[in-house]
Structures are given as C-alpha cells and as structure tokens.
Amino acid sequence: MTREWTHLHMLKRAGRGHDPRGLSATTPGECALLCPACPHPGKNLVEDWKSYPEEKQFLFALFLAMDANFRLKRKDVSTERKDPGLGDGWSFYCEVEKYMSHVAKHWDMPQERSTCVSHDAVDKPDREARGTASSGIGAVDCARHNMRRPLAVGDLQFGERYINMDYMFFRSVAGTDLVRLIVSYDIACQWHINIWSRMSTYDTEIQMDGGAIQYISFLVSKFHLPAHIEACNLLFSFNLTPHVGQTDGEAPERNWANTNPLAGSTMQMGPGARRDALNAHFNDSNWKRIVGFGRSLLKKTKTAVPEMMVTKAALADMESSLRAVADDGDELDAVETWTVMVQEWEKDCEKPNPYEMLEKDDHLAKIRRELAQEAAARMEKGVEGEKEVFDGMHLSEMLSIGLQLEENQRSLSSDISAMGQHATDDQQRKLLESTGKLRRRIEAWVEQQQGFVPQALWLRRRDDDARARAARSQAVLGVKVQDLKLWLPSEMMRVPGAQQREPGTWCSEELQRMEYRLRVGQANEALDDIRRGLLVRTHLYKYKDKNVRGVKQNTRSKAKIDAMDELIRRSAARYRAARRALVSLGKALDEQEWAVTMRELKDEDTSR
Structure with a gap:
C-alpha cells in the first residue's frame, strides 16, 4: 500500500497523468x-550561451x-x-x-591498484x-x-x-x-x-x-x-x-x-x-x-557577502606585505609576478606549478632515514667501519637518541617550571617518575656513547673533579637530570681550545658531520613548528576578539592561546639549541651554508 502511494505520488509530481499515451510512455x-x-539548455539558459567568451563559460x-x-x-x-x-x-x-x-x-575488467x-x-x-x-x-x-x-x-x-x-x-x-x-x-x-x-x-x-x-x-x-x-x-x-x-x-x-x-x-x-x-x-x-531554495540562498548570500569583504581586506593586506624592492632600486612586484605564473599554469598545466614547493627543508625524520639507508648500503657492500657499530647500536642511532634525550631534558625543565607551588600528589608523582625514567635512560645511553666516543668519559670525569674541588669549601648539590651534559660532538667543540686541537682529537669528523646533518633537520622542523604555531595563535586571537564573550568562553580561549604559546616557546628552545650546535659544528667542519636561512631567533620574533 505504501509503495503504491509513493509511486503514484511520484507520477503525480511528474505530471504523468496528463499524458494521453499513458504511463508506459514515461521516459x-x-x-x-x-x-x-x-x-x-533550453530551460534556464540564454539562447546564445555557447557564444559567451571563455572567461564567462564557467557560468x-x-x-x-x-x-x-x-x-x-x-x-x-x-x-x-x-x-x-x-x-x-x-x-x-x-x-x-x-x-x-x-x-x-x-x-572481469581488471582494476588497477x-x-x-x-x-x-x-x-x-x-x-x-x-x-x-x-x-x-x-x-x-x-x-x-x-x-x-x-x-x-x-x-x-x-x-x-x-x-x-x-x-x-x-x-x-x-x-x-x-x-x-x-x-x-x-x-x-x-x-x-x-x-x-x-x-x-x-x-x-x-x-x-x-x-x-x-x-x-x-x-x-x-x-x-x-x-x-x-x-x-x-x-x-x-x-x-x-x-x-x-x-x-x-x-x-x-x-x-x-x-x-x-x-x-x-x-x-x-x-x-x-x-x-x-x-x-x-x-x-x-x-x-x-x-x-529561496530561503537557503538568501541565508547563504547574507553570510557570503560580509565574508567576501573580510577576505578581500585580508588579501589586500597580504599582498601589500609581499611587495618588495629590488637591489637596483626598481620596484619588484612579487604579487604580479606570481599572478602571471598562476595564470600561465591555469592555461597550460605543463607550465611550472606555482603552488608546488620545489625545495623542501629536510626534517629530522628524513635525515635519520637517509643515515639509516647509508648505513644499510655500507653493510651490504661490507665496507662498514669497526667504529660505526658498538654493542649492536649504530653510530647514527646513538646520535639520534642523544638528540631525543636532549629534547626530553628541555621538556622536563619546562614541566618543572610550569608546576605551581601547590602541585597535587599525582602531579608530583608523575614528575618524579619522569625524572627517574629520564635519568635511567641517560645512564644507559652514556654507556653506549663511551663505546663510540671514549673522550666523553674524560670530560665527565673532569666535571666531576671540578665539582669535588668546589665541595671542599661549600656544599654542592648533585646535578639535576635536566642539567646533565650529554657531551654530543657540538658540545665538545665548545670546550675552550677544542677548535685549535687536531681534527678528530675530541671526536671523529664523521661523527661531527652526522650531528651537523641531524641538527639541520632539527632546526628546519622547529622553524616549521614555530611558523605553524604563530599562524594558529593569530587565528585564535582573531576568533576570540570576534566571537568570544563571557567569563567561561574567555577562560577557555585563554587556555587554548596559552597552550599554543607554550608550543611556540618549546619549538623556539629546540631551534635555538639546534642553531647553537650548528655554530660550533659549522666552524669545525667549515660549513656555513646553514647560516643563510637560520638566523638568530629573537624574543620579539615570537612575541604577541
């Protein structure tokens, strides 16, 4: 019964009852x-719609x-x-x-994967x-x-x-x-x-x-x-x-x-x-x-027109910031140049795609993959050095873990600073567990490191002796886990007189070059995180100013902005650590290419 009613209703809406040929003539x-x-065509288009110019055919x-x-x-x-x-x-x-x-x-037609x-x-x-x-x-x-x-x-x-x-x-x-x-x-x-x-x-x-x-x-x-x-x-x-x-x-x-x-x-x-x-x-x-349609299209129009004005203003602001002046004093309109590239690409997709990033920064994960591939290739050829592997760990793995431990130290330091004076028992427990776990990981890694870099043991003993001499006249507490020196190659190069020593005295050039590559990836990754965080924070501020009202909503918005500020701050600390390492490694290896794009990061660069 229901099927018959809906079927007849469909025929009625389509006007099929007025066809003298009957329902069987339904196409x-x-x-x-x-x-x-x-x-x-023939219903809601103008008669000469095909003769409209190319730029209007999208209608x-x-x-x-x-x-x-x-x-x-x-x-x-x-x-x-x-x-x-x-x-x-x-x-x-x-x-x-x-x-x-x-x-x-x-x-049975085959379907490609x-x-x-x-x-x-x-x-x-x-x-x-x-x-x-x-x-x-x-x-x-x-x-x-x-x-x-x-x-x-x-x-x-x-x-x-x-x-x-x-x-x-x-x-x-x-x-x-x-x-x-x-x-x-x-x-x-x-x-x-x-x-x-x-x-x-x-x-x-x-x-x-x-x-x-x-x-x-x-x-x-x-x-x-x-x-x-x-x-x-x-x-x-x-x-x-x-x-x-x-x-x-x-x-x-x-x-x-x-x-x-x-x-x-x-x-x-x-x-x-x-x-x-x-x-x-x-x-x-x-x-x-x-x-x-009438109601929905009117609603969409009322929404779209103000948004269009906002977008136009944002576009004008962005274009003004992109304009530059050439070295010879003539104005170089970067926006116009890029616009021409876009128009040419839209007409012919074989032309260079202006949206495609031709040169991509190498991030840490990519560098680690490349180092692993190089190690695997050397192993297959049987030319892997004896000093590249110790106790089942490869040299590049040891360095990568060292960089991760360094990041964990910075994170722990930030967590300690963020903890208030009246931390709960659960917060204190988690912090103590994290501290103990990190200390055990560092101790295990130090044993591996000394197999690759015996000089690191001498540097640690030197620090221990210095603390012991200081303890004779005043009490010196133990070193906090977040302040333990890992003595990566970049840190060794900052020891007074290290740059004047014969190459390879502190650690091999191969080890320095590996850390150099990893630090470049770490710096690029941190810069991307900073840029992304700044964009998101700007959006959060604009959204808050435009839409947020009342104590409850303002509190939530502030919490999100504070979380983004912390992410930016941690990314900035990671970038500064990577750049500091590149300064010392660059001098030792005579590598200055990194300095072209990785300038010093100042506080005002990430400020609100």
Whole structure:
C-alpha cells in the first residue's frame, strides 16, 4: 500500500497523468525532480550561451559529485522476479536490466591498484561485500546544490568498482548539451586515469561525446583531499582550480547523512521494494531543497557577502606585505609576478606549478632515514667501519637518541617550571617518575656513547673533579637530570681550545658531520613548528576578539592561546639549541651554508 502511494505520488509530481499515451510512455529519469539551479539548455539558459567568451563559460558549467555508501547494504533476500520495482528507471535508480547487463559484461575488467594512498573500498572490496546481495550504493549528485541526479544511482556488488561508478557517471550526463563539466570524486585521482579507455569498451548508450565536451576537470572533494599524497593535493584541489568558487564537492556526504537512517529497514527489503523506498526518499529530499531554495540562498548570500569583504581586506593586506624592492632600486612586484605564473599554469598545466614547493627543508625524520639507508648500503657492500657499530647500536642511532634525550631534558625543565607551588600528589608523582625514567635512560645511553666516543668519559670525569674541588669549601648539590651534559660532538667543540686541537682529537669528523646533518633537520622542523604555531595563535586571537564573550568562553580561549604559546616557546628552545650546535659544528667542519636561512631567533620574533 505504501509503495503504491509513493509511486503514484511520484507520477503525480511528474505530471504523468496528463499524458494521453499513458504511463508506459514515461521516459527514463523523467520522474526525478531536477535541480532548478543547475544549467539546463533550453530551460534556464540564454539562447546564445555557447557564444559567451571563455572567461564567462564557467557560468554554464555542470558540477557533479560522486560517492559510494556502504551503510546502505541489502541482505541476500528475495529476487528480482519475486520483487520487481515499480517504474524501473523512471527516477534515480538506473534501469536494472541494462545496468546489471553492463556489470556482468565487464565484470572481469581488471582494476588497477591505487598509486595514491591505499583506498580500501577499491583495494579491499571484499570487506564490504561479504554476505550481501548489494554491498552498498553509488550515486552522482549535483555538487553545488546537494540534489540527486536522475539515473545516477546504482547498487554495488563488490566494493567501489570503477565499472559501477562509470555507468552511473556516464548515464547521468548522457545526452547533455553542456560543454563544461567539473567532476568531484574522493578517488578521482585514480578513477580518471583510464576512464576514456574504459568508456571505449562500453555500450554506445552511455558513451560521452568527446567532441561536445570542451572542458572537463576531475577534482577530489575538500574533506578527503588531505588524506591523499602531495601530488594529488596540487593537481586535484578545488582551492587551486579556477572558476569553482567555494564548492567543496562533499554533496554526497551530506545526502548520505539524511539517507543512512533508512539503512536498518532497507537492508531487509527485497530488491524492488528497496529501490522504490530509496527513490521516494531521494525525490522527497530534492523537493524539499527546491521549495527551500529561496530561503537557503538568501541565508547563504547574507553570510557570503560580509565574508567576501573580510577576505578581500585580508588579501589586500597580504599582498601589500609581499611587495618588495629590488637591489637596483626598481620596484619588484612579487604579487604580479606570481599572478602571471598562476595564470600561465591555469592555461597550460605543463607550465611550472606555482603552488608546488620545489625545495623542501629536510626534517629530522628524513635525515635519520637517509643515515639509516647509508648505513644499510655500507653493510651490504661490507665496507662498514669497526667504529660505526658498538654493542649492536649504530653510530647514527646513538646520535639520534642523544638528540631525543636532549629534547626530553628541555621538556622536563619546562614541566618543572610550569608546576605551581601547590602541585597535587599525582602531579608530583608523575614528575618524579619522569625524572627517574629520564635519568635511567641517560645512564644507559652514556654507556653506549663511551663505546663510540671514549673522550666523553674524560670530560665527565673532569666535571666531576671540578665539582669535588668546589665541595671542599661549600656544599654542592648533585646535578639535576635536566642539567646533565650529554657531551654530543657540538658540545665538545665548545670546550675552550677544542677548535685549535687536531681534527678528530675530541671526536671523529664523521661523527661531527652526522650531528651537523641531524641538527639541520632539527632546526628546519622547529622553524616549521614555530611558523605553524604563530599562524594558529593569530587565528585564535582573531576568533576570540570576534566571537568570544563571557567569563567561561574567555577562560577557555585563554587556555587554548596559552597552550599554543607554550608550543611556540618549546619549538623556539629546540631551534635555538639546534642553531647553537650548528655554530660550533659549522666552524669545525667549515660549513656555513646553514647560516643563510637560520638566523638568530629573537624574543620579539615570537612575541604577541
């Protein structure tokens, strides 16, 4: 009864009762409510829209968004013969017979594994398909207005296979006169690679006229893009693509949020009843969006216009700060130069990408990996030195652990300084445990270090003797764990007279060079943390001034800002320690390249 009512309601909305040919004359997708804000040639476009200049053609672009939903499964109950659908292919679901014929015909088509990150829906489809007749559904939506497209929904059998998504995409745009398409898909970086070669093997009915489409862009939705590799973030970003506005490509996700509550009931339905229920839900959702367009677009306009003014002011402020003066006195407009690069790249993607970082600072993790690779290569060749390994530990490992212990000392010192006069028992316990654990780790590391650098033992004994002589005239407490000297090569080079000694007297040049490389990575990493922290802190201040009112909210905002201040302070301390080490190592190794970019960090550089 319910199915009959919703079916008749759909036909009534589509005006099918006035056709003298009867319901059997209903064409595929005719009963689906279309998005009135999307371009429809012959309906809502000017007659000469194709003759508009290139810079205005984006006004007539169709934005599509694809996705799959594995919540909307269907158990293996009933059959198509026992439970056929009403009005097959009249609204959102593809015609079942044609769709399943396409899937069966191309089922054995090989699907390439992802060259980006591992997408489980593609690489491990069996995880979603076990014990189901349908592992989920795929759909194509209007990306800008969150409305389902006609003939653009289909059941999935074995994960998010390309042959399924291809059919929905091509069926959705079949017969269109539009010449520009913007297609969003969370795995577009993989799906689009061989899409045209796959299309050439499909039936003529769903093939796209390549001559008619003048421009098609494949992008990855904004929420999913950060999980992709760096190359995808440069090539498939909405933010770096012209003429897309603030489109995010996440329309299917918003629609799934409305559809997922149906999963519990549709999971138990037969194939026809399930399609009818979902078709009715999609049509109802489209109807609600259509009647609410006026209100929603007005609300969005009221929000967007003030934000546009704020963004324009921020852009002008940033551009003014980027302008510089050349050495010869002529004005060098860096903004104009960069703008030309962007425009050239947008016209021809073979040109240099202005958004791509050509030279990247080496961070500590990368340097450690390189040192490990070099050690492994020497081991394979059998040329590893006897002094490079001691008690199962490699020289580079010993240095890396030393840098980590040094960082732990700074963190412990900061924790002690931050602890108030009235610390709780639990706080004191944690601090004592951390102190004891760090001391034991340092003692174990010192034994390893002395196997590589015997001179470190003499330096420690010298310090012990100095403290013993001082204790004869006054009481001298033991050295705190955070103040223990680790005697890394950079610290040895600061001992008076060390620079005048014969090279290798304190420690080998190889050891100094290893620490030099690690310190460069440590300094680069600390600088990135400082820059990121300053940006976040600026945002927190602006947000607080604009939105925060009342004691409770101000207290929370202050706590977040204080936490960011502490992160910046610790990063600054790490940078200063790395730079101090580079000063001594640079003199010993005659290396001054680091000084070009790593200037002295002053307090005002990180102040508010």
